[in-house]
Every structure is written in C-alpha cells, then in structure tokens.
Amino acid sequence: MSAAPTITEIDGVEVHWRALPGRLRADLIFRAGAVDEAFHTLGTGHLVEHLAFAEVEDLDPDVNGCSGMLTTTFQVEGTPEKVAHQLRSLCRAISDLADGSLPAARIEHEKRILAAEGDVSALGEPAVAEALTVRYGLRGPGLAGVSSRFIEKLTDAEIRSFTREYFTRGNALLVLSGDPPAGLQLPLPEGARRSVPEFDPVPLVLPGEYTTGGEDLVLSFQVPGMSAAADPVARLVLGTLRRRTFRRLRRDAGVVYDIEAGQALQPQSGVAVVIVRVAKTSLPQAAEGILGILRELRDHGVTDADREAAYQEVQDQLEDPHHETVELFDAAEAGFLQAPQPSLQDLGAAVRAITKEDVRAWLAGLDSTLAVGVPAIDLDDEPEPGTSGLVATVMGPLPGPEVTGTVYPVKMFARLAGVPKGLKLVVGESGVLVTDGQFRRSLAWDQVAAVEQDASDPDDVQTTVVGVNGEVIEVPTAVLKGGDRAVDQICQHVPQRRQITTHLRDDRAEHREQGPV
Template sequence: MQRELIDGVPVLWTETPGPLEATLVFGCGVRDETFRTLGVTHLVEHLAMSTLPRLHFDHNASVDLSLTQFTCTGRPEQVTDFLERVCRALSALPLDRIEREAGVLEAEGSGVADPTTAELLSIRYGTEGVGLASFGGPGPDRIPVEAVQDTVARYFHAQNAALVLTGPPPAGLRLPLPTGERPARGAGQPVRQAGPGWQQVQVPGPGLAVSCDLNDQALFLAFQLLRQRLTETVRHREGLTYDVGGDVVFVAPGRGERTICMEAREGQEQRVAELLWQEAVRLATEEVSEAELAEEVEGAREVLLDPRAAEYELLEAAAEQVLDDAPMRGRDRLERIEALTPARLREAFAAALGSALLVVPCEVEIRPRWTDGTELPQSSCGVGGELPSGGQEFRPPMKDRLRYSGARKVRLVVTGEGIWMRQPDGSVHAIPFAEVVGVEMQGPGRVVYGAGNCFLPVLPDLFAGIGPAVAAIDAAVPAGLRYPASAFRSAD
C-alpha cells in the first residue's frame, strides 16, 4: 500500500489488474445526523452528483451509517475529471435543486442497513447515532437548507476525506476541497439497552446483536461458525430460511455490533427464532470441535490471502483514516485466527453474549433461556404501569370508549416534564420533553418522537380535546424540532 498527500487529502493506492478504480471517502453518514435532519447526508450526495454531465464510464455514490463514498472506474483522465468535478460540487452545492433531489430521495427509498440490524441498533442506542438506522425521519422534503450547509461545512472537506486508487495517482490529479476541522470520533455513543434481553418488533425475521471489540478475531470466527451452523440447521435441515445474513457496524474506534439476521418461511418465525437462540447458547456453552475450527480457519485464509482482498484493505485503511479507527491488516488477522483454540472461541462468544439483544416479529411468542437456564428478560420501550399524578389527562373520544373496551383503558397525561401514554394492554410509555428529538405537526395534532426509540401520537382521532396537550408540547419543544408532516407521505 502506497500513501501520498494531494491537496491535503491522504491518497492510498496499490497496483491491481484492470482499469483504474477510485473511491473518494468522507467520514460522514447517517450516524452523524439527528432525527430532525435525517437524510441530509444522502441529500448532499445527490446534490453533488446532480452537477455531473452525462458520463460514459462507471460511476456512483453511496451513503451508509458512517461513510459517504464517490466511486468511478475508467481511464486515468476520466477518473481525474470525475474526482475534480465532485470536489468542486461539494464546495458549491446547487442548493436550488434541493426540492427536486428531495423527491428523488423519496422515490429511491433506500435504507442504510438490513431492516433487522436497523431495529437492533435502535433498541440498543435509541433515536440517535447508529440507532437512526431504522427511522425514516421527517422526510427528505423537510430537511432544512441550513442542515445541508452545516453538514457540508462540518464533514465534506479535505481533513475528513481519503482517496483510494487501484493504481498510481494520475498526473495532474487535483482534489479541490475546502479545509475544515476534523470531527472527533473517540467518544462513541450512549447505550440505551445493554442486554441481554429480547423484544418483539416489526422485523421480517429474527435477529441477534452483540456489542463487541471488532478486532477480536475469536469473535469474528465465532460469528462465521454460528452463521454456518444456522445455515446447516435452519436452511438445509429444516428448510425454513433462504439466507443467514449479518452485519458488522462501527460505533466507536475498535467497538461496534455484530449481528445475525434471518428471514423465515411464513408461519415459521417462532421456530427460526428458537433455533437462532439455541445455536447461540450452544456456541457459548460447548467448545467447538477441532474439525469445525479448522474449516473456519481455512475459510478465513482463503478470503484474506485472495489477491482481490487488496482493494478491500485499501477501503478499510481509508475508513481508518476518516474514522480514527485501527482495524488489523489481513495477514495480522490471519496470524491471530490461526492461533485460536476451541476454548478461546467459546470464551469470546460467551463473553459477548452477555450483551445479546434478540428480536422477533411482533406476533411471535418465545421463551428463550439464558446459559444458566433462567429466562431471558423481555424488554420494550415502556416505562411501567403507572401514570404520573398532577398532569392534564386526556381520554379517547366517547364513541371509541363505548365501542372498544381497550379504549377505556387508554390515557394521555401531559405534565411540565413530558408526556405519558397508557396503552390498551396497560403498558405505559413516556417521553420527557428534554428527550424529544422531533415533533411532526399533523394539522391540529402532533406526533412526538423521543430519544429512547419511542414515539407517541397526540392526535384528535385518538384523544378528545387535545388542544391543551398540543399547546403544552409546542411550548416545551424548541421550534427547530417541530416540522409539518412530509408532503410525500400519508399521515397514517
């Protein structure tokens, strides 16, 4: 790997066969947004790409949780022109195109993580940072122009960028980006639910997440083995799923989440969830065989020694550059993997499982047991069964209370500190005003979103006489967090 500096941007390159490929990487993604500005990084990317003329070579751009990337493949002069155009566009975005590109974003409708991984992250971290992965936010047509300008100034500059090339930098390559202050990355983010526990949520199938050291090669291999065991059991033996997927999510330097995600044949979600947890507990309590370990080591060796891994290592190094991370290089990883023992594999996975979050679709009932036989606790965003005293109380309309027994149990209470709601099942949910991340204004009603992965609808269809409740919300929540419902989306 070679390193150079062009216009203040680190350039990482190595010689590989084929045409020249370039990836301009910025340390900015959804995790750097807020609920109120959700989608702003993707909008910045679209605005920059909208300035390009028609190009007759491969080029693209993408945004994930942590990174924004602009990529192209072509002749050296084509790559040079593409990179310079992108950098100049980021220095002077066409803000007059915001309305049109917002419509394109809504039509695109892409997510930044597997939907099951996204829900797991939101449970762990709430409605901020990587936890924003499962939310749609106010809508791209509600992103303030000031948020676009602020995001570009804070993140899209030379001190927060790196360029990856599969060959030497072309003669005359320029990267005319503005200068800026490098974002701090070391703090990570607060955890809302440390685990272990399980929860019913809107997911296509069961999923599992653990918080861990992302450089722990024993845990990397353990997850590879868990996926293989689940593939053999759930797909090949019982025919209940097509694929056993998973993600690795960066949260802070060296730290993050490893997940397993599984879709299930209709009606078989409970069985798939039980098998997922069963295999996880088995891996944490029983040592793997020498033959299983040898098979996984050989698989890792094939991947890490493949010449095509060079480009992947370049991209890892670029991410390290902009995120202050320090992932191990391929041969260092392989040395540690080859030194692993069955006991070390089990110990690493057992320790990580202490942070386990297990999710299942809403209609699925399971009773997962911990490694010692006790039941894994079920969690939700509820706070208990008691409403505060002394606040303003609101009930569903009389017609609903007469027709539905559940409506007679529902209450909305507003105090000077926040809002509480008791659901028909008796659970109580609360959002303190200090933790409000957004308020959607739906005519005379409001939908209040909290930092704890919870939202409460304060709407006239649900509660009678909500005028005082709406007035209290508007008085307590800063105007910058309130926004009209997106014109792109149904009020439902």
Template sequence: MSVDGSTTGTLRDGVTMVEVAGLPVLLAPTDGAVTGGLLFRVGQADEPLARSGITHLVEHLALHGVPRAGVHQNGQTGDVWTAFHATGSLQEVVTFLDAVCDRLRDLPVGRIDVERKVLEAEAASRGDRMLDASRIYRYGARGHGIAGYRELGLTEVGPQDVRAWVAERFTRGNAVAFLTADAVPAGLRLDLPAGERYPVPDTDTVGTYPAYFSTGTDGVVLDAVVDRSVEARFVARLAGRALFTELREEGVAYVADADYTPRDATTAAVTVYADARDDDQGAAVGAVVDLLARLRFTGPTPQELSETRTALLAESEQRQDPAAELPAHALAVLLGTEVPDDDETRARIEAVDAAVVRRVADAIWSTALLRGTPRGAAWAGMGPAADRSERAVVGTTWSEPEPDRARLVLGVEGVSLLTDDGPRTVLFDELAVMLAWPDGRRHLIGTDGTRVMVDRPRYTGLTTEVVAREIDARVPGRVVVRRTSAPAPAPTPPPRARRAWSFLWRALVAVVRAFGMLVGLLMLFGMLTALLPDGWEVAAVGLTVGVGSVWFARVFGRRRRTRRR
C-alpha cells in the same frame, strides 16, 4: 490549488499515503483499470432525526452532472461514512474526483425536490429492513439508531440546511482519498474547503441485555455489539455456517447466516438471522438461541473449527493485492484505526480454538437483542427490551369516550401516554422529532426511542388550540417535521411483548367482577323468594337468571368489543 504529493507514511508494503492540498491520499499501484474514491467521516449516525436523510441527499446532489462517459461511478452513505468512487482510466477517475469536489463547493440545490423523490423511491424499493427495529431498541433515536427511521427529515431539508451541512462535514479535514496508482497524477486538485475531523458518534445503548422484543414479521434476527477482532469475525462465520446447516436440513428456513460488520474504530456488530414462515418462527428462534448456548458452554465441534479456519484463510490469501485493500485502508485512516497485517490476521485465525469461541460467544450473548416470536424469549434467560418510561409527567389528563383505553397527559415537561402496561413519556428537552399534521395530530419520538402518538380526534375536548398551546409552543422548531398526508408515522419498533402482570391483573379484575355479580344475583334471588308467594320459586329462579344474563352481557360483552377496536 497546488499539489505537493509529498509522502507522509507507508501503511504497508505497496500502500503509501501522501497529501494533496492537505488531504490524505492513499496510493497503491495496480494493473488494468484505475479505481479512486473520496471518503468523508459523516453518515446517518451523525444526523439529527429531524433532518435525517440530509447526508444521503448531499451524496445524490454531488453526483448530479458529474461526467459519466467511460467510467463506472457511484456513491454510498453508511452509518459513519459517505463515499464517492469510480473506476476507469486514470484521467477519467481524476476528472471524477475533482468534479465531485467542485460539486460539493457548489451543489445544485435547485434539484432538492427531484432528488428527494428519488430517495423516497429508493427507500420504498428496499422493502422490509430486518434491523430497523433492532437499531431503535438498542440505540434509540440517536447515533446508530437514526438509520432505523428511514430518512424522516427529508421533507424539512432545504437549500440552507444542505449548504450548512456540507460546509461543516464535507471538508478536506474530514476526508480521505484513495487511488490505485503509484504516484499522484498530474492535474489532481481535490479542491475542498478546510475543516476539522469529526469523531465517530458514541455507541451508547438503551436498556439492559440480553433482551428480546416480539414482532409479527417473518424471520428471526439476533444482533450484538462486540469488540472489533479477527476472533469475532471467525465466530460469526462459524455460527452462520452452523445455523444454515441446521435450519435448511430441517426445512425451517431458506436463508440462515451470520454477519460481522465493523461499526467504528473499536466495535463491530454480529448479526445472526434466518427467514421463516409464521408457523416455523418459534423453531427458528429456538435454533438461534440453542446454537449460541452450545457455542458458549460446550464450544464448536472440531469439524466446525476446521472448516471455518480453512474458509477464512482462503479469503485472506485472496486479499494479497494492496490495491484491492485500498478502500479498507482509507476507511481505517478515516476512523482512526488500522487494517490488521495479513500475517497477523492469518496467525490469529490459526490460533482460534474452542476456548476462544466460547469467550466470543459469551460476549455476543451479553449484548444480544433478539427479534423473535410474540411468545418472547424469557425461557432463554432474556428479559423484555425496555418498553415503558419510569414515570409520567404531571399535567392535564385527556381520555377517550370509551372506558379502559389509554389516557393522554399533557404537562409542562412533556407528554405521557398512560396504558395498562405503564406510562410512555417523551420529555420536551429530550425530544428527537415531532411529526405534525394540520388536523392537530402529533407524533413525538424521544431520544431514547420512546414514542407517543397524540391522535387528537380520539380525545374528548382536545382541540387544535389546546395542542398548539400545550405541545407546539413548548417544542423547538428545529425538531418539527410537518406532514400533509394522513398520519403514517415513521417505522418504529413493533409492539413489544405484553408484560405477564398485565394479563394477571385483567384476570384478577374479571374474577372480582364475576364474584360481585354472583353475590348480587344471590341477594336478588333471596329477595324474590321472600316477596313472592309460596310455589313461585321457579319464577324467582327465572327472573334471577334473566337479570344475570343481561348484566353479564353488558359488562363482559362491552369489554370484549372495546379491546377489539
């Protein structure tokens, strides 16, 4: 493979872009060890849920067997990019980059089972990931929501899937390289197949905002999607410092901060979070909501503005080395955006005032999604996150033996679960994945994140033959993920706050039943006093009370036992 090394542009003083075998390579000289990397425009957000984890698997396979002597190397898979990078001598880094390209052309697919176990162990070591549920609520089971499901499709990925994914996404047309050197070194080949650049997945969201959902886990998280800007990064830093000061001062939280994370060429995520014990979770939610309200309506204090400005300007001064900024420049080229000029960045930091903070805080609130306490956040002007479907499918209804439980509807269009709070429906033509167990249990997840669990043994008469005929025969094989262990579905949003009207409805039903019982008992007492001889009124009262006690225990006691199951 030939190396032309011709200069195609200067991105900034000290940073140039050349082409090697048709692949853009960013160069910037540095003293000391050399760092180089390959970035591909593919990540978790590009994957279908039924094959989620395939990009991470490719990353692991591509690094297996790559020479490691004297070089620090690693790989990373993000939402919209995958990176391979190494630091060492110039020759070691060149060897690493070419070895990764060679591996991608001929992956060791015989190691898929081994690397799958490694990935499962890696996922287990991460523990609770605070934003998983938020991603699913905001994006559903597609795009940026895929990362919330923890690589559900790994068990279905085989050699053919891996080779097809690499041939489509890991190409020179879909890649950018960088190297902290002043020229293209001799011997650098970067031998990758031709291909096209894939656009970043859409960031379409589900539901309306601001919204909240409830969870029993410790801590509070509020995330929002805003335009990428220096000003949004400023407000995130200011909010994090203010929240930490308040919650640590009151002893409510140990960790309290806010992050600004670019998501694609035009948008970024602002995440405000704090850990808290169960009994302090309400206070943490209140602190987050009150902080945003203060920034929206009254703005920050002069001291908060000054301290945040000083911190960000100091960080900007530390980023003067062009070589240190090469990965950011490479990612910007990959996503079709630009790294802001240092002078422009400093000028915009200096220009942030209270009015700018109020405007950005308004933008954060307008797309805010809060993970908070079971009591919700309606008091803050937030609505419950979208929870139920607009309609149920028409089909055969299956019920559980016990009354007052959810009912399952199997139709030609899809599957619905009917609950007191409304239907949950997954249509077959909007199905992201179906987890299937040998005993006939099925877990369907729609592209909007709606999930329906078909727990077959719970429904009278619902046999494996019925499941095969009414569900399996209508589901495309490409979205099926087979399971062998006991059903333990992929992480999905925690149960959302029950709607107030469902409790009111139950209360109304209880009142009507109690009134009916009272009328019935009065009629019974009247009949007994009419039939029994004079002087037997006490016996009539005793019989009426006895019948009423048994009746009450059977009606209300049974309902309580049913709800506890």
C-alpha cells in the same frame, strides 16, 4: 504477499495508492455518515452527495456515490485523465456548497428530488437496521432503521454547515488502484479529521423480545468494538455459527432455510446481528437452536475443524484474482476509521491461533444483552409486554419521566365503544404522558425527536410524538376530551423545525411499538 500501498498527500488529502492491473479506480471517502446527523437532519450527507454530482456537467456513468452510517464515498473509474477531471469537479462542487456559492435554487431542487424518491437511510438488510434502532433509539447507529422524513425542511444553513464540518480535506481519504494522475487537484474546504462517535444503548430491559416489521427471526447482542484482535474472533465465531446452523438446523432438522450473521461496530463496542429465515411454525425451535449453538461456542470454544474451516475461507479469498484490489480499498478505509484489521495473509494465522478464552470473551454479553426480534404471528393479537416470549420476556415501554399538567381523559362514547376507561393523556411543562391504566409511555420535551402528523384523512389527523430513545407516543386525539387542544399544546413545546405533516400512514411502521397504549 500483497505489497503495502504508497501513502502520500495531495492538496491536504491523505492518499493511498498501489499500482494494480485494470482500469484506474478512485474512491474519495469522507468520514461523514448518518451517525453524525439527528433524526430531523437525517439525509443531509446524502443530499450533499447528490448536490456534488448534480454540479458535474459531464458526469460519467462510471461515477457512483454511497452514503452510509460512517462514511460517504464518491467512486470514479476510467482513464487517469477522466478520473482526475471528475474528482476535481466533485471537490469543486463541494467547496461551492460549503462557501455559499452554490445557488439556493439548486439546493431546493435536489431536496425535492430526494423527498420524491422517499429517501431512506436504512443500510443493507432492513432487519439489521431495525435491530440497531431498537437498541440505540433514533440516534447514532439507530438511525439506520428510519427514513429521512425532514429532507424538505433542511435549511441552507444546516446543509452548508454540515458540508463545512465534514466534507473537508482533513476529513477525506483518497484511495487509488494506480499511480495518482498527473496534475490531480482536490480543491476541498479546510477542516479537521472527525473521529467515529460512540453511542450508548437506550435503557432496555434485556434479555428481551420485540415484534419485528419483517418476516425473519433476528437475534442481536453486544460484542467488542473496533479492534484488530477482535476481528478474527468475530470471523471465526460467526462463520462457525453459520456452518453449524446449516448442518444441524437445516440439513438435519429441517427447521431453518438460511442464516446471515454480521456485526455493526463502534470504537468501544459493537452489536452482532443474526438473521434467521424460518417458517413461523418453527420459530421456537430456530431460536432455541441458534442460542444453543452460540452458548455452546461460548462455554466450550471452537474445534480444530472450525479453525481450519475459517482458515480455508481466508485462503479461498486469497485465490480470488481481485483480492488485492478489494484488500487495498478495505484496509485503507478501515485505517481511516481507526478500525484496524489484519491483512488477509495475517488473518489466516490469526484464526488458527484463537483460544477458548478469546471466544468466551467475544460472546460474554450474549445472554445479558440479547434482544430477539420475532415476526408477528397474529397481527390482531400482539404479545403483551412483560409476558414470556419465545426465549425471553416481551419488552415494554422504556422508562420515562413522571408528568403532571393538563389531563385529557377519554370521551364517554369512546368508553362505551370499548376504549379503556383509564386511557388519558397528560401534557405538562416537563413532557407528555399517555396511559391506559396499565401501561404508560412518557417523554421529556428535551427527549422529543419529532412530532409527526399524518393527514392521510383530513377529518382524522393522526399525531405521533417520537422520542430520541425510539419511544413512540400515539396521541388518541379522536377519543380524548379536548384532543385537538392537546395536540396544539404538544406542538407548542416542540420546535417547528421538528414538526412534520405526512400523508402516508405506513411511514410510522418503522418506529418500534412495544405495547398496546
């Protein structure tokens, strides 16, 4: 049985350590991630990470950094002396950024580097990120599916403020795979621990379907949040889903060729995401097959064979010679995030004890919160909102406010060219609305995340209004009477800080589009 780590404190930073074989590894973790940012400040934590590394003159190749949804981590490996030196240098660089000592020229230089790299905040599997953006819009977990467009517009004040608030000794955790090095110093700014925020989903009509930007079938639904009791149930259910899918839908039916399943958790709620790799001709059978297995588990529970298979997976992990190191770091971070999980030794017994009621409770939201992402079958024939999809109704525009104000109707030549005669844009004091007479999209000004202008073609600049809820209004400037005036009027209502000009039309492909407007 794995020994419990020693927990201590160094310079106000909580430290977990345990003497394990191999080189000393140190993870300095901050509770700072994309969920703490906004669409127009996305990438701030990643920039702080880059700036900290940039200020370490003798940076070693064994030093790595990672910016995620909930945390930002600096990892160092090597001798105790090297680990102590690198950690102190990183902490000193963070403090210099927080107190204004870091030169503004250095900040501008790193901003240009990230902008040139096309810094993206999408985490892990793009299909998972997209599913979260559909469900949460452009905030919290939904920011996993969009890129950091505003890196170059971040102000020094915004960057330093974020650093002072999140990259502090009270909001940090250090995990070591050996004794703390002699004389270790962690000179970080003062600050308090930041809890993991909770975000409500946007008001989608569910169950529903949307067109994905990828090639895979994606099913997602709401599940319980961070909980030591829910963790074994999730492991058992998703593991059983993978095994039954392999047997029934791959080996026996030849419908799918791979499946991945996981979850994204908040304190009170989470989302399970299932990614199915399947030929487009087999999409209906795959969707029905996966849902059939999940409903079977919800209604009838798991078998003893399912429990034993999950138990054996845990035993296989325990036989891994590196499992103690993995468990040390994973358990410390889970506790840091207040997301308790059982130890591997306890997990085996826990999956064996799961009941039919446990499984039913975990899958209770399957049908009522189901969102299905379907790859585009015919790019020229998008499914119309409100029509039947593979297994649910195709989603339409999100509910929005009524808007009155200046009306910009369609030009006569555009009507003759086939543009719907009912197309019009309305810009008022309360918000903006576009409709083609059948479908409408609208956003209140306080719900606008950004205005993007694509200047790839200087003679035909494309303007898009992006909502915090993920709604997208593409302004059909060229076909509207007074289209340029409409764009000017929109920009007057949105702070300059949230306006951006790009030169890559493909940037907007990440935003969810749910209708023909």
